[in-house]
Amino acid sequence: MYIYDDIDQRLIDERVAQYRDQTRRYLAGELTDDEYRPLRLQNGLYIQRHAPMLRIAVPYGLMNSRQLHKLADITRRYDKGYGHFSTRQNLQLNWPKLEDVPDILAELATVQMHAIQTSGSCIRAITTDQFAGIAPDEIIDPRPMIEILRQWSSFHPEFAGLPRKFKLAVSGSKQDRALVQAHDIGLEFYLDAASRLAIRVWVGGGLGRTPILGTVIREHLEWQHALTYCEAILRIYNLYGRRDNAYKARIKILVKALGAEEFARQVEAEWALHKDGPSTITQNEYDRVASFFTTNRHSTLTDQDASFEAAKIAEPSFAAWARRNVHGHKIPGYRAVTFSLKPTGIAPGDASSAQLDAMAELAERYSFGELRVSHEQNVILADVKLSDLHAVWQAACQHGLATPNIGLLTDIICCPGGDFCSLANAKSIPIATAIQKKFDDLDYLHDIGDIELNISGCMNSCGHHHVGHIGVLGVDKDGSEWYQITVGGQQGSNANIGKVIGPSFAAEEVPEVVAKLIETYIAERTAEEHFIDTFGRIGIAPFKNQVYAKEVA
Secondary structure (H helix, E strand, O other), X not given: OOOOOHXXXXXXXXXXXXXXXXXXXXXXXXXXXXXXXXXXXOOOEEEOOOOXXXXXXXXXXXXXXXXXXXXXXXXXXXXXXXXXXXXXXXXXXXXXXXXXXXXXXXXXXXXOXXXXXXXXXXXXXXXXXXXXXXXXXXXXXXXXXXXXXXXXXXXXXXXXXXXXXXXXXXXXEOOOOOOHHHOOEEEEEEEOOOOOEEEEEEEOOEOOOOOEOOEEEEEEEEHHHHHHHHHHHHHHHHHHOOOOOHHHOOHHHHHHHHOHHHHHHHHHHHHHOOOOOXXXXXXXXXXXXHOOOOOOOOOOOOOOOHHHHHHHHHOHHHHHHHHHHEEOOXXXXXXEEEEOOOOOOOOOOEEEHHHHHHHHHHHHHHOOOXXXXXXXXXXXXXXXXXXXXXXXXXXXXXXXXXXXXXXXXXXXEEOOHHHOOOOOOOOOHHHHHHHHHHOOOHHHHHHHOOOOEEEEOOOOOOOOHHHOOEEEEEEEEXXXXXXXXXXXXXXXXXOEOOEEOOOOEEHHHHHHHHHHHHHHHHHHOOOOOOHHHHHHHHOOXXXXXXXXXXXXX
C-alpha cells in the first residue's frame, strides 16, 4: 500500500494544526457556525442527530494492521467503543466530542490516516473492488491508478468547490464489483481487440433522489489519459453544474439535461485542449506508484491442502463458513476471507474496539498485516493460506466475526438511518435487526441462496437500496416512519435499478413483507436460479401480488 513521504506527512500534519486552531477559535466564539461549518466539513466532521460524526478516510478500502489498531484505540478513547464501516469503504465515529476531533486527527496522522475530503462538495474517496490485486478474474490491479487519482484529486484547488459531492469508482476485473455504473465517474479497465489495456468511461451514474445508471461517453480511453480525461469531465461539470438547487446539482442531472452525446462532445472538446499536458501519466510514474502494491512475499504453494479438506469434512460449521466467507485467489494456495460484520442483533457495518484489534492481529498473523473494507460493510483478509483457514475461522468465531452469511439475506447493507443521521426520514438499523431476527436460521438462508438486501433511511441512498435485489427505503408519511420496498435492483456488470412494488409499509410489517417476497421466489424458482434470476424471468407482478394479496382480497 502507498506509504507517505515527507511531503505527504507534512501536508497532513499542517492540516491538523490548522484545524486545531480553527476549532479553538470556534469554541472561543471567534468563528460563527456559518464560518466554522465549511472548515469542519473539509475535515470530515458532520453534526448529526445526537452528536458529531467523524468520517475517516480509508483510501480504496485498504489499510494495514497498525492503522486498524489505531482506529480501535480511537474508538475506545474518544467514542463509545465501536466504529461503523460505510458503503464508501470509510470508517465513521458516531459519538466523538467536537473539541476532541483535533486530537483524533492528530492521532490518525501518526499512522498516515486523515479525514480530508470525506465530506463537502469535492472529489470524495475513490472506491474499488475489495479483492483488487488478488481476484482470479482481474485484468489489472486498479489500485495504482486509484492512488494516482487520489494524489491528483487531494487538495485540487479547481475541484475543491464543486456544485456537489463527486464520487469515482474504478474496476479492474471482468466482473464489476465496484459498482462503476452508479458513480459520477466510473472507470472500467478492459483489454481491447488488440489486447491493449484501455478504459471504458462511465459518467452520470448515481443513486439518491434520482437514481440513474451511468452512460459510457468514451468506449476506449488509453490508460495514460485517465487524469486528463477526468479533468475534462470535471471542468464541464464545474462550469455548467447547477448551483441554485442542491437536489439538481449532481453531474447525473447535467448529463441528463444536456444529453449524453452533447455532454460527451463538450468533454472531448475540453480534453483536446490539454490531453497531452502535464497530467498525462507516464509509464515511469505508473511503475513508481505500482511498486507500492506489488509483493513477492507469497509462498510457493499448491492449490490443495489436506488439512483444509479434512477440517471441512469433520466440522460442518467450518464447511458452511468456508462456502460463504472464503473467496478465490489468483495465487495458488491462498484465499481471501471476509469477516462478517452482520451477526444478528448488531447494526450492519459496526465493529467493536475489541473486534477491530482482533482483525488487526489476525492480519498480522495470517495476511501480511493488510486488510480491506468492502462497500458491503465487511472486512477482508486478502492473503490467507489454505492451511491457515481453520485457525482464522476459530479466532473469528471467538470474536463474533464468523457468521457464515456473506452474500445471503442477512448480509444486509444498511446506512445509520434515523438513529444517527439528521437527514434520515426513518430508522434503518431496527429494520435490519428485525429482518435478521426473522431469518435467523442459517440452514434456511443457505437454501434461499444468494440475495442482496439493502436499507436506506432516506432518499440519499447511503444504503444503496436502489441496487439491492430487495431494497428498503425509509419515507416520512404524515410525520410517521414508513418503508417503501423495491425489487430487482442489481450491482455488478449487469447493474439495474429496482422497481417499487407498491404503497409503503409500517416498520413492523417490513420483515413479513420480505418473507412474502422470499416465499414467492421459492415457489417460482427453478433449481439453478438465484433470486435475481427468478425476478428477471417472471417480473414484478407475482411478487407484488403475494405481498398485497390480503389487501386485494
